[in-house]
Amino acid sequence: MHRKAHIALCTALGLAAAPLAAEDPEAGQALYRTHCASCHGIDAMGEGPMRGVLTIKPTDLTALSADNGGVFPLERVVKRIDGRDPLVAHGSPMPVYGDFFEGGASVGLKAPSGQPIMTSEAVADLVAWLRSVQADG
Numbered sequence: 001m002h003r004k005a006h007i008a009l010c011t012a013l014g015l016a017a018a019p020l021a022a023e024d025p026e027a028g029q030a031l032y033r034t035h036c037a038s039c040h041g042i043d044a045m046g047e048g049p050m051r052g053v054l055t056i057k058p059t060d061l062t063a064l065s066a067d068n069g070g071v072f073p074l075e076r077v078v079k080r081i082d083g084r085d086p087l088v089a090h091g092s093p094m095p096v097y098g099d100f101f102e103g104g105a106s107v108g109l110k111a112p113s114g115q116p117i118m119t120s121e122a123v124a125d126l127v128a129w130l131r132s133v134q135a136d137g
Contacts (some may be wrong), residue, residue, distance in 0.1 A: 023109070028129030031122055035100065036061075044133050065134040072131050075111055078119045081126060101126075 033042065039054065041047040044061040051058055065072045079085035082101050100122065107124045108116030119127075 023128030024125045025128040025132045027122075028125035028127065031126045032129055036126075044130070061130055062133050062135045064130065071112065072134060074109060074127065075117055077127055077130060078109060078117050078123055082119050082123050 032040075032044070036044075037048055039048045039050045039058040040061050041051075041058070046058040046060040048058060064077065068076075076085065101120055104120045104122055106118050107121050108118055109124055109127065111117050
């Protein structure tokens with residue numbers, strides 16, 4: 001078996017027995033302030049200082065659940081942040097810091113279907129913070 005395939009298989013089998021990621025909203029908030037607030041604003045409502053120069057205006061990240069029938073759109077958010085679902089806003093994919101979120105340990109976040117969504121620990125932490133700032137329905 002090819003080494004990469006063996007590692008992938010072991011990782012997949014280990015994931016079934018291991019708990020899913022322990023998300024850290026405080027670490028996520030720090031990441032947000034460093035990598036996201038310039039566009040989405042310190043309050044995550046889409047009013048960051050870079051808003052005026054973007055072709056596509058930043059999303060109000062506090063309304064993700066409300067805009068999705070009251071359910072946090074976990075898979076869409078993870079894939080938008082880690083680059084699997086790119087958004088071309090001003091000539092480059094969102095996020096501008098996408099390479100940063102690609103590294104680190106891989107973790108699994110539990111999707112509503114029960115299936116894990118694999119991503120980096122940094123993305124898991126950022127998603128935990130985003131979940132914590134969702135406006136009430």
